[in-house]
Amino acid sequence: MTYIRTALPAVEPLTLVETRAHLRLDTEDEDALLLGLIATAREHLERETGLSLITQGWRMCLDRWPDDGILTLAHGPVRTVTSVIVYDGEGTPxxxxxxxxxxxxxxxxxxxxxxxxxxxxxxxNGIEVDFETGLGATGAEVPDTLKRAMLLHVAAMFAFRGVVPADAQPAVVPPGYDRLIAPYCRRRL
Structure with missing residues (x-):
C-alpha cells in the first residue's frame, strides 16, 4: 500500500502573527524561516498523529482488494472519497x-x-483511491492543544536555528510536546 499526497494544504494551522506573538518577535525579519518551521512542525505532528490538520488530497495505491472488502485509509479524518480507479491487465483505467x-x-x-x-x-498498484482529508480548511478548525504543541515545537526549532540546519529539522521536540499530542495519537498493541 502506497500513499501519495495529491494536494497540499492551502494554508498552515498557525499564522505568522500567532507565531511571532508566541516567540515575542516584533519584526518580520525571520518570516521566511518561520514559515518553514511552521510547515515542518505541521508535517511532524501529522506523522505522529496520523491526522491531516488542514484539508489536503491523498491517493492510496494498492495491489488487490482486502479479503473482508473494507479498505483502511491511514490518513484522516477522511472527508470525502473523490474517485476509485481500477486498472485492467492492459493498464486501462x-x-x-x-x-x-x-x-x-x-x-x-x-x-x-x-x-x-x-x-x-x-x-x-492496480487500485487507486483518491480522498480528501483534514480537520478543516483553516487553522480555526484545528484544536488549540495541537496548535499549542506546534508553537512549542516551532519555538524549540527557532531556538536552535543557528546550530541545526533547516534541512535537518525537526532536530528537537520540546518537553511537554508528547503530552499535548498524546490524546490524538493512535496506540498500537
Missing part, C-alpha cells in the same frame, strides 16, 4: 461507481466499503 459506498471517515484508521468492485488486472 476503469472508474468504480461510488453510489452506495460506506465511509467511516472519523474512525482511526478511516474505513471504506465499496459495492461491486472489479478485480484489478494490473499486478502492482
Amino acid at each position: 476503469q472508474a468504480v461507481v461510488l453510489d452506495g459506498h460506506l465511509l467511516d471517515g472519523e474512525a482511526r484508521p478511516a474505513r471504506l466499503w465499496l459495492r461491486d468492485v472489479p478485480q484489478p488486472g494490473q499486478a502492482l
